[in-house]
Amino acid sequence: MIYKSVFSGLIEGPKQIQSNKNKTICSSQIQIENWGQKIRRKMTMFHFFNCAILTFGPHAVYYSATPLSEYDTLGTSVKAALVYLGTALVKLVCLATFLKVSENDGFDPYQELLKAVIGFIDVAGLYFALTQLTHRNISQNHKFQAVGLGWAFADSVLHRLAPLWVGARGLEFTWDFILQGLEANANLVLSISLAALGSLMWLRKNKPKTLIPIIYACAGIVATMPSITSYLRRGLGWHFPKVVGFELFTSLSMAFISWQLFSACQRPSS
Amino acid sequence: MALSKNSGGHRGMQESMYSVIALVFILVACVELCDAAAAIDVYRLIQYDMSGSAYGSRFAALNHHAASLHFPPGADLSRAVLVIPLRELNITFVREYINQKKPLGGLLFLLPDIFSFENGGNKQVHEKEQLKNLLAELEQLLIHANIPYPVYFAFENDEIDTVLADIKKNDAIGQPATATTGGYKLVIPTPEPKKVASPTITNIQGWLSGLKADGDTNQLPTIAIVASYDTFGAAPALSVGSDSNGSGVVALLEIARLFSLLYSNPKTRGRYNLLFGLTSGGPYNYNGTQKWLRSFDQRLRESIDYAICLNSIGSWDNELWIHVSKPPENAYIKQIFEGFSNVAEEMDIKVGLKHKKINISNPRVAREHEQFSRLRVTAATLSEISTAPELLQGTGGLYDSRQFVNETAITRGVKLVAESLARHIYGHQGKNVQIFADGGSLAVNPAYIQSWLDLLSQTPRVAPFLSKNDPFVMALKKELADHTDEVNMQHEVLEGVFTFYDSTSARLNIYQVASVTFDLLLLLVLGSYLIVLFSFLVITTRGLDDLISLFRRPPSRKVKTA
Numbered sequence: 001m002i003y004k005s006v007f008s009g010l011i012e013g014p015k016q017i018q019s020n021k022n023k024t025i026c027s028s029q030i031q032i033e034n035w036g037q038k039i040r041r042k043m044t045m046f047h048f049f050n051c052a053i054l055t056f057g058p059h060a061v062y063y064s065a066t067p068l069s070e071y072d073t074l075g076t077s078v079k080a081a082l083v084y085l086g087t088a089l090v091k092l093v094c095l096a097t098f099l100k101v102s103e104n105d106g107f108d109p110y111q112e113l114l115k116a117v118i119g120f121i122d123v124a125g126l127y128f129a130l131t132q133l134t135h136r137n138i139s140q141n142h143k144f145q146a147v148g149l150g151w152a153f154a155d156s157v158l159h160r161l162a163p164l165w166v167g168a169r170g171l172e173f174t175w176d177f178i179l180q181g182l183e184a185n186a187n188l189v190l191s192i193s194l195a196a197l198g199s200l201m202w203l204r205k206n207k208p209k210t211l212i213p214i215i216y217a218c219a220g221i222v223a224t225m226p227s228i229t230s231y232l233r234r235g236l237g238w239h240f241p242k243v244v245g246f247e248l249f250t251s252l253s254m255a256f257i258s259w260q261l262f263s264a265c266q267r268p269s270s
Numbered sequence: 271m272a273l274s275k276n277s278g279g280h281r282g283m284q285e286s287m288y289s290v291i292a293l294v295f296i297l298v299a300c301v302e303l304c305d306a307a308a309a310i311d312v313y314r315l316i317q318y319d320m321s322g323s324a325y326g327s328r329f330a331a332l333n334h335h336a337a338s339l340h341f342p343p344g345a346d347l348s349r350a351v352l353v354i355p356l357r358e359l360n361i362t363f364v365r366e367y368i369n370q371k372k373p374l375g376g377l378l379f380l381l382p383d384i385f386s387f388e389n390g391g392n393k394q395v396h397e398k399e400q401l402k403n404l405l406a407e408l409e410q411l412l413i414h415a416n417i418p419y420p421v422y423f424a425f426e427n428d429e430i431d432t433v434l435a436d437i438k439k440n441d442a443i444g445q446p447a448t449a450t451t452g453g454y455k456l457v458i459p460t461p462e463p464k465k466v467a468s469p470t471i472t473n474i475q476g477w478l479s480g481l482k483a484d485g486d487t488n489q490l491p492t493i494a495i496v497a498s499y500d501t502f503g504a505a506p507a508l509s510v511g512s513d514s515n516g517s518g519v520v521a522l523l524e525i526a527r528l529f530s531l532l533y534s535n536p537k538t539r540g541r542y543n544l545l546f547g548l549t550s551g552g553p554y555n556y557n558g559t560q561k562w563l564r565s566f567d568q569r570l571r572e573s574i575d576y577a578i579c580l581n582s583i584g585s586w587d588n589e590l591w592i593h594v595s596k597p598p599e600n601a602y603i604k605q606i607f608e609g610f611s612n613v614a615e616e617m618d619i620k621v622g623l624k625h626k627k628i629n630i631s632n633p634r635v636a637r638e639h640e641q642f643s644r645l646r647v648t649a650a651t652l653s654e655i656s657t658a659p660e661l662l663q664g665t666g667g668l669y670d671s672r673q674f675v676n677e678t679a680i681t682r683g684v685k686l687v688a689e690s691l692a693r694h695i696y697g698h699q700g701k702n703v704q705i706f707a708d709g710g711s712l713a714v715n716p717a718y719i720q721s722w723l724d725l726l727s728q729t730p731r732v733a734p735f736l737s738k739n740d741p742f743v744m745a746l747k748k749e750l751a752d753h754t755d756e757v758n759m760q761h762e763v764l765e766g767v768f769t770f771y772d773s774t775s776a777r778l779n780i781y782q783v784a785s786v787t788f789d790l791l792l793l794l795v796l797g798s799y800l801i802v803l804f805s806f807l808v809i810t811t812r813g814l815d816d817l818i819s820l821f822r823r824p825p826s827r828k829v830k831t832a
Contacts, residue, residue: 046789050796057800065807171455173784178792 047177048168054181055160058188059153066145073138073146080129080150087125088158094118116227123223126151126198140199148195152188160184179244186244189251193258194222200258200265207265215261222254308429312378312778313505315412315421316732317463317771326413327421330773332458334375336780338434339363340441348373351456353434355380355426357397361407368415377421378456378778380434381405385671386425387510387728398673405669409504413662420458423505423668424778433780455781463773469734469764471500471550473562474747476754478529478546481539489569492543493691494577494649497522498552498559498638499731499746503667506732507775511666512675515552516726517584517683520719522546523749524684525691528712530753532692532705540695542575546754548746550733553665554768555635558733561762563645576606577649578691579638582664583683584675584723586654589620590683593651593658595628595643602648606690609699610652613689616702617682624656634661652687654679672727677720684714734770 063069063077098114129147138146160180168177197219200207207215229247232238238246315327337350339358354364356379367374382401412421424430433454440453480490497518503509510516526546533539551558563571583590592610596603607623614621628640635641636658642649655664685706692698692705706712729742736743738761751757808817 066811171781
């Protein structure tokens, strides 16, 4: 029983893909590719390659395009990724202990509330990564970007790499993996915004008084983003493309708002 | 709960175990995460050898693109599967393809719902008769041809209809589906079909003893009622043979039930033994009946007064036929025929007599009574069909489904046979006595007939695929045991003339595959997206000059020092 809840807690990502289609699961399909259709096999690897660069490409592009690469902040990103993994493990154990496994796929408010509370462990992990880790002398500006980048990369790898490896190489073509890649992009933007707001909250001492509540409100919204999306999917029954569109829109708007807040907070000190 | 009871040392170990198990579950779940656009049940064309010649579809595995009948002329179909719904079937086209041995990747026929038991219940379809005849013709074409590619049958449903509409649209544009243009791929991953080793045929007989008068040492005469219960059709997994010979089996069981009621009371027990036989091997020149008769000892065979064989009595209106091998002038035949005619007249049924001589040197046995006649036992077959069927024709194929059988016809047939037999047994010939009158305690039970007919219409009964202990055969045995004193089963091996191959049903997976051009296009789009993202980030964080400087060569030393 507990194993089952652990299972359901950790594979939220793959489960989303699974619940988006009604189908029969057949385990012998991997053998089909051994039928001498060598051309088709290379093509399905092609699709995997496409989806992989959509999912993981932006992280690499972000690293190389911004000054992060000049200041060699790779170590920070790696440390942030490790902190993310640790946080994921802690969340897993908490979910396993407190969460009941529900039979139907509907929206249960208590369970979702519990998941949201456990989601705040994410925020605690981010706090740990921003404040407690020893970084080399990197400016605040770059620190939050590196931490956000490492965080988002670890998230993508953990939740999206395995389904991609198995699913995108199959014969059947679906749009799901491309949508998953777009989701990874939105997640990157959200993580960086959250890291920015986090660094504003915990690392910057002199903030304009009026902006403080706005900062905390935005941070709260970004932190509860996973719960909001799961409510949209289960409670309102939105389809995957719609949910991904919503995520992209909110991530871009939150990024814009946090950019404005960050530059507003930066003005007094400069 | 167990967690709290453990000591602290175990706790850490269990938590790490959770994560390990979680990882294992992830891997297992990921391995199973593969699927198809649609997966439907399909049934394969029969594959058999007869006297060394190969017939039917010789392959089972399928992995080709789907094409419809609207393919552009001149297209290469050797790696395509033609999906043909029965309503659009052009039989000359298929015949041409098969007879001229044109290369084809596979054939998939879509049958309308009325031929399936679950869905075809009470639908009224206008062209029912037309479709039935078309399907019968197609079946005969397919079972007598040697087809070197897989042929499958499936029932129409919403999924396959949408897929077919899509395929037709693609074909109409003029682009047949190949590896580079996308479309649908049909995959059936089954192993190569193997021979069915020693196919068994099982005969079931039930014996109802008559009343022996005290002091009478002679053997009582016997009347035999026989029906063959197995079928043969183009798709063995769908050969339910509701009329041929489900109707005969149901009639036999009902007659057995009625006579067991009469014989249960010694006062009404007749002076005849009744022998009920459910034989197998019908489509194969009534091989089973022959073996069954040969297994009798001489005395029993000589004591059989006559045998009535029941075959296809489920869809007639007003006319039935009695087929005999002995000439109509023969006294016994006259007696039987008169008995039946008298009852038929009362019931408003017309009964005709058809005589066909048997030829012992010809192995072809068209009707069951001929096997009795070859051993000099008087016998007749009661059937709604007036002509003799060819080999493997009219043996309960695809078109013979529940929709086309009428329970009232079977009920009337049962009443006719039971009354005629009873009048003969109790010596009431010519008298207007209704033993099995409607509404009485001995009335024919339409509910019994309907429930058995429904069961038979859901059970495919091709003999080589029925094992010795098949649940259906056991059910027949049990039912006959309820109505008779003694039941015996005889297991024989089907003669070597026929060899059958397995793999009669499979699951078809329909994949929607994207073309190579789509993948290339996607790569182009993603490449440009990443380049735009890169430029955007460089401009916003480092400034436009940095972006331009990436493309310009670094300034030479000479300029710096100067």
